[in-house]
Amino acid sequence: MMAGLWRARWSAIASIAPPYVWLVLFLLLPFFLVLKISLADLKFGIPPYTSLVSFKDEVLDLTIHLRGYILLFSDSLYIDTYLNSLKIAAITTLCCAVIGYPMAYYIVRSRPSVRHLLLLAVILPFWTSLLLRVYAWVGILRNDGVLNNMLMYIGVISAPLEIYRTDIAVYIGLVYAYLPFFILPLYANLVKMDLRLLDAAYDLGAKPWRAFLAITLPLSMPGVVAGSLLVFIPAVGEYVIPEMLGGANTLMMGRVMWNEFFTNADWPMASAVTVVMVLLLLVPLIVFQLNQQQRFEREAYR
Amino acid sequence: MGQATGHLIGLSGDAQAFVRLQDVTKIFGETVAVQSVSLAIQRAEIFALLGSSGCGKSTLLRMLAGFEPVSSGQIFLDGEDITDLAPYARPVNMMFQSYALFPHMSVQANVAFGLKQEKVPSAEIHERVYEALELVQMSPFAKRRPHQLSGGQQQRVALARSLVKRPKLLLLDEPMSALDKQIRHATQIELVRLIEQLGVTCFMVTHDQEEAMTMANRVAVMTEGQIRQTGTPQEVYAYPNSRFVAGFIGSTNLFEGIISVDQPGHIMIESEDLPRAFYVDHGVSEPLGMAVSISLRPEQIRVTRVAPTQEHNWAHGMVSHLAWMGSYALYQIRLDSGKVIEASVPSQVLATSEPPGIDDEVYVSWGHDSVTVLSS
Amino acid sequence: MAKASMSTTHQPSALGRWLALGLGFAFLYLPILTLIVFSFNDSAMMTSWAGFSFRWYEALINDQALLRAAGLSFKVALMTATAAAALGTWAGYILARKGRFKGFALYVGLVSAPLVIPEVVLGLSLLLLFVEMDALFGWPGERGLFTIWVGHTTLCMAFVAVIVQSRVRDLDRSLEEAALDLGASPLKVFFVITLPLIMPAVVSGWLLAFTLSLDDVVIASFLSGPGATLLSPEIFSRVRLGVKPEVNALATVFVLGVALFVLIVNALQRRQEAN
Numbered sequence A: 001m002m003a004g005l006w007r008a009r010w011s012a013i014a015s016i017a018p019p020y021v022w023l024v025l026f027l028l029l030p031f032f033l034v035l036k037i038s039l040a041d042l043k044f045g046i047p048p049y050t051s052l053v054s055f056k057d058e059v060l061d062l063t064i065h066l067r068g069y070i071l072l073f074s075d076s077l078y079i080d081t082y083l084n085s086l087k088i089a090a091i092t093t094l095c096c097a098v099i100g101y102p103m104a105y106y107i108v109r110s111r112p113s114v115r116h117l118l119l120l121a122v123i124l125p126f127w128t129s130l131l132l133r134v135y136a137w138v139g140i141l142r143n144d145g146v147l148n149n150m151l152m153y154i155g156v157i158s159a160p161l162e163i164y165r166t167d168i169a170v171y172i173g174l175v176y177a178y179l180p181f182f183i184l185p186l187y188a189n190l191v192k193m194d195l196r197l198l199d200a201a202y203d204l205g206a207k208p209w210r211a212f213l214a215i216t217l218p219l220s221m222p223g224v225v226a227g228s229l230l231v232f233i234p235a236v237g238e239y240v241i242p243e244m245l246g247g248a249n250t251l252m253m254g255r256v257m258w259n260e261f262f263t264n265a266d267w268p269m270a271s272a273v274t275v276v277m278v279l280l281l282l283v284p285l286i287v288f289q290l291n292q293q294q295r296f297e298r299e300a301y302r
Numbered sequence B: 001m002g003q004a005t006g007h008l009i010g011l012s013g014d015a016q017a018f019v020r021l022q023d024v025t026k027i028f029g030e031t032v033a034v035q036s037v038s039l040a041i042q043r044a045e046i047f048a049l050l051g052s053s054g055c056g057k058s059t060l061l062r063m064l065a066g067f068e069p070v071s072s073g074q075i076f077l078d079g080e081d082i083t084d085l086a087p088y089a090r091p092v093n094m095m096f097q098s099y100a101l102f103p104h105m106s107v108q109a110n111v112a113f114g115l116k117q118e119k120v121p122s123a124e125i126h127e128r129v130y131e132a133l134e135l136v137q138m139s140p141f142a143k144r145r146p147h148q149l150s151g152g153q154q155q156r157v158a159l160a161r162s163l164v165k166r167p168k169l170l171l172l173d174e175p176m177s178a179l180d181k182q183i184r185h186a187t188q189i190e191l192v193r194l195i196e197q198l199g200v201t202c203f204m205v206t207h208d209q210e211e212a213m214t215m216a217n218r219v220a221v222m223t224e225g226q227i228r229q230t231g232t233p234q235e236v237y238a239y240p241n242s243r244f245v246a247g248f249i250g251s252t253n254l255f256e257g258i259i260s261v262d263q264p265g266h267i268m269i270e271s272e273d274l275p276r277a278f279y280v281d282h283g284v285s286e287p288l289g290m291a292v293s294i295s296l297r298p299e300q301i302r303v304t305r306v307a308p309t310q311e312h313n314w315a316h317g318m319v320s321h322l323a324w325m326g327s328y329a330l331y332q333i334r335l336d337s338g339k340v341i342e343a344s345v346p347s348q349v350l351a352t353s354e355p356p357g358i359d360d361e362v363y364v365s366w367g368h369d370s371v372t373v374l375s376s
Numbered sequence C: 001m002a003k004a005s006m007s008t009t010h011q012p013s014a015l016g017r018w019l020a021l022g023l024g025f026a027f028l029y030l031p032i033l034t035l036i037v038f039s040f041n042d043s044a045m046m047t048s049w050a051g052f053s054f055r056w057y058e059a060l061i062n063d064q065a066l067l068r069a070a071g072l073s074f075k076v077a078l079m080t081a082t083a084a085a086a087l088g089t090w091a092g093y094i095l096a097r098k099g100r101f102k103g104f105a106l107y108v109g110l111v112s113a114p115l116v117i118p119e120v121v122l123g124l125s126l127l128l129l130f131v132e133m134d135a136l137f138g139w140p141g142e143r144g145l146f147t148i149w150v151g152h153t154t155l156c157m158a159f160v161a162v163i164v165q166s167r168v169r170d171l172d173r174s175l176e177e178a179a180l181d182l183g184a185s186p187l188k189v190f191f192v193i194t195l196p197l198i199m200p201a202v203v204s205g206w207l208l209a210f211t212l213s214l215d216d217v218v219i220a221s222f223l224s225g226p227g228a229t230l231l232s233p234e235i236f237s238r239v240r241l242g243v244k245p246e247v248n249a250l251a252t253v254f255v256l257g258v259a260l261f262v263l264i265v266n267a268l269q270r271r272q273e274a275n
Helices: A002-038 A067-074 A076-108 A112-127 A130-141 A146-153 A167-190 A196-203 A208-236 A240-245 A253-263 A267-280 A282-300 B002-009 B057-065 B107-117 B122-135 B151-163 B181-198 B209-215 B233-238 B243-248 B347-352 C014-039 C055-062 C064-097 C104-116 C119-137 C145-170 C173-181 C186-215 C218-223 C231-239 C245-274
Strands: A053-056 A059-062 B019-028 B031-041 B046-050 B072-077 B092-095 B169-173 B201-206 B218-223 B226-231 B253-262 B267-270 B278-280 B291-296 B302-304 B314-324 B328-335 B340-346 B361-365 B371-374
Touching (some): A002 C119, A067 A076, A130 A146, A130 C231, A253 A267, B031 B226, B046 B181, B092 B151, B092 C173, B181 B209, B328 B347, B340 B347, C145 C218, C218 C231, C231 C245
Parallel strands (some): B046 B201, B092 B169
Antiparallel strands (some): B267 B278
């Protein structure tokens, strides 16, 4: 009897262990390493950072270098970059919401057969390479690109619009890349809404717009929140899109971090930038986790 | 060691019971879903647990099946303590409310599934599956998929699947709830016939009292995690032990009164709803002067235009509502005291005389043995 | 499944519909179209149409570096998709069915994190892990396909987990219970009952993981080593400097190939569901 219980306990642990262990090992642990190395100093050799702890002549030395953090908080370049990243991510999220909400709404309200096709059409770009699709925008937005040629051809403008290598191009690229991320969670939420609630509202005398504002919009909020976080958080740390479409002064944290690492080979600095980036995102991250947890716990319990 | 002695010590009149639940309790966090339930079920018996939703009957069923661990208490099956056994280790099989037929397997494969887990040789599997399908008359559908079957057909396959392993205990979870009302009655009879033919011990839960009364040898009424009364359907109906059970099984009229005369052979109960006291032709254990409830079934009441000649057990009133139910008429009568009672009169009786209609003045009367006295 | 589908009296405005969906989808698809169109352009510029030509496709076939990178990427993507599908399905199943163990909150956090954390964070932290491990244990040594595979799998399993979790949640629990009741052990139940019924979600997850792995620039850049140049980082370093027409050709091949594949898979799925 005891052996049976014991074995049951072990098999219960084994049934959840492997993914958990993988994630702890390759996700949680590495982040603590980033934290540790952000407190180290640059040095030549492999690895290119100092060790925090050293033991020599019976003395245990703990050295914490704050160079990186002090620089981050004192140099206006870094502060501007952080603020700019947040700003760009926020505007991107807003644009995705403005374009994505109507799209999600009209897809949900389509006939089921059409709905399936439309959803497929939203997901299809997902399957094709993001890199290549963003690259397509390079060709479109360049001074000698498709957009300018078209506009000049029909005579709307006489000189090319300078969009490529500016913030505007980055916005276009980000919204383009993250739009499906907003639409899908919102769609999942809207599709579960009972349309009979709207019927009840109409029956009670509400006009369609009123019903939308009073019923559909509030009920769709969890989906909007989920979609917004799925856009905002990763957008803050984006690298590829601002690098391909942005100008030299499109400051974003992802680029700064990349440069610190690849160009300056300053691993401690890059780590410090990363730590502060995650801390900045802590509040939205926690909101996202709570949202997910609520979802999963609600569904896991009988 | 303690286990074995416990098993021996648990001797009572029901020690020979085939299925025995002993003080089984289930607690979810703060809520007590099942409170110290003890039941004894005989071999080859069909036992129904009757209760409304949320009373704990489904939890009890799941504990028997092994899907819900017991918080405390024990479950014995054929002398063996199965309390801690996993569902796949118990000689118990369940027919689910939704039938739970595997959609990606044929009818045949569904029925064979349980036997495959026992590592039965495939020739024998084939034979037993065929036998089971024959029993439920689903042989022609062996190769079909569940979604190609009607509700009733799916139920039969689910039954075959549960019975093919020859379980010691068959569990039924609201067996008729997924079927249309018209075929329910016929299905109930057929199901009982099948189970009795095989001699399988059966435990079912339901909220439908008609189902319980039709199918079961014995019924237990459950509410709020506790069993209130156990007995044959007739016993529970005719001799409810409490207001709850009286009102739960069938419908009844409940009166409040005080015992005014207490003799071994008869008692009388004064009630403000009646001109004369109740006369009950048997003694009760409750003392003189005690406040009791009286349960009077609608079918026990006679409805007449003229006053009855008996001295007790009658009242005068006016018909406030009348519903023709086909085989009987349901009268709602407002007594002079203001109390409204229901009386059901068979259509045959009504056909012989001019039946009273709405707003007519009537007399209601009943026999000395028609009421049940309840103290709780 | 959508029980409350078309029961309302009011249909949303057709104009609003066409505007929102028309513009939205035009926005999503026009860039892809320009890529395809200009891959056949005889000129290297996207300025004007110089005539129909296959020259960029010829250039593509002869581009050894790119083809080699594509081959490596394909291999990594295959390994990633399979590992992520396995681990992600497992993780998603746990999320859907096993919500009562201690540490569930942390578990949800860990599974959800790769969905939102910026890739540069993932890339750097994994790199540091491998460097430290190498310093302490002498393993995994030089970075390359293996380390990239670990990074991609960690990222992709989160996506698979979410997809599978959703499907498992919709699966009738009593099917699994019935199988247990009939004598199958929990492991057997998973492989014989649960897995076949959630297979479409697992396949979706596999495909998504494959695509994400193939497409990744950041993690591959952080975790690669000498001789392990993957396709997307290679493309990225080329196009940082401007338009490269053989990339247009590659994009066209890729997009059309994937589109065809997805449509076929989808059609098969629909037919299977209809049965």
